[in-house]
Amino acid sequence: MPIPSPEELRLLRLRAGLTQVELAQRAGVSQSLIARIEAGKVNPRVSTLMKIYRALESFMEEELTACEVMSSPLVYVKPSTSLLEVARIMWEKGFSQLPVIDDSSNENLGTVFDDDVLRAFIRENTRAAQLTAADVMSDPLPIISCGTKIRVVARMLGRGVPAVLVEDEMKIKGIITKSDIAKLLVVSVK
Numbered sequence: 001m002p003i004p005s006p007e008e009l010r011l012l013r014l015r016a017g018l019t020q021v022e023l024a025q026r027a028g029v030s031q032s033l034i035a036r037i038e039a040g041k042v043n044p045r046v047s048t049l050m051k052i053y054r055a056l057e058s059f060m061e062e063e064l065t066a067c068e069v070m071s072s073p074l075v076y077v078k079p080s081t082s083l084l085e086v087a088r089i090m091w092e093k094g095f096s097q098l099p100v101i102d103d104s105s106n107e108n109l110g111t112v113f114d115d116d117v118l119r120a121f122i123r124e125n126t127r128a129a130q131l132t133a134a135d136v137m138s139d140p141l142p143i144i145s146c147g148t149k150i151r152v153v154a155r156m157l158g159r160g161v162p163a164v165l166v167e168d169e170m171k172i173k174g175i176i177t178k179s180d181i182a183k184l185l186v187v188s189v190k
Contacts (some may be wrong), residue, residue: 003067004039004049004053006037006039006049007038007040007048007055009037009038009052009053009110010038011026012053012060013034013038013056017056017099018055018056018059019170020034020035020038020162021054023052023056026050026055026056026058027052027054027055027056028051028055028060028124028183029048029051030050030162033048034052037049037052037140048157051094054056058151061098063148064149064184065146065148065149065151066145066146066147066148066149066150066153066164066166066176067146067147067168067173067174068142068150069153069176069180069181069184070166070173070174070176070180071174071175071176071180072166072173072174072175072176073115073174074099074101074102074165074171074172074173074174074175075089075093075095075098075159075175076098076099076100076168076172077098077099077100077122077133078091078100078101078102078133079093079100079102079103079109079132079133079134080132080133080134081100081109081132082129082131082132082133082150082162083120083121083128083129083131083133083134083135083136084118084128084129085137086112086117086133086136087117087121090112090114092119092154095114096113096114096162096177097111097113097114097139097163097177098111098133098141099140099165099172099175100111100112100133100134101172104189106139106170106171106172108135108140108142108143108165108172109134109137110133110134110138110140111137111139111141111162111163112133112137112138113137113162116136116137116138117136118121120134120135120136141161141162141165141175142161142164142165142177143164143166143172144164144165144166144167145166145167145168146166146167146168146173149182150168150184153176153181155182156180157176157177157178157181162177162178163175163176163177164176164179
């Protein structure tokens with residue numbers, strides 16, 4: 001994890017909508033220390049900067065919901081989509097998985113992972129061109145509600161779940177992958 005500069009900490013604090021007093025309380029330091037760090041009048045220890053950064057990161061995770069982080073609109077395939085089309089979409093979009101959704105019922109039927117595509121082409125060789133998403137799909141991705149806090153999603157993804165689908169008003173609206181979480185952290189440090 002990169003060490004945030006005093007200016008980055010100030011920008012993060014402002015983006016989070018926290019006052020110096022609120023951040024100081026969350027980080028367990030004094031408000032005057034936060035003010036001196038942001039003004040560049042003190043050279044704090046790395047451990048102090050990291051403590052403040054973690055407090056900001058924690059606050060942002062607590063406040064963000066799945067709907068605020070998800071990639072939307074959801075790119076998905078139908079069960080009848082050809083394996084060649086699935087592979088083309090994955091390659092063009094840079095995706096490692098695609099949900100398989102039934103359009104008529106909005107049912108989450110399964111997931112086609114890049115490994116599923118690769119195994120099908122290796123195993124089936126020339127017959128692979130005749131396969132569909134339904135022929136090669138794996139288990140469906142978990143579905144979470146729109147209001148799920150992002151820290152819950154991050155924990156799920158940290159435990160081996162490759163991605164989660166986000167549902168709002170009984171309709172699957174988006175997806176959150178590990179790269180969406182990583183993007184959050186990168187954007188918050190810039």
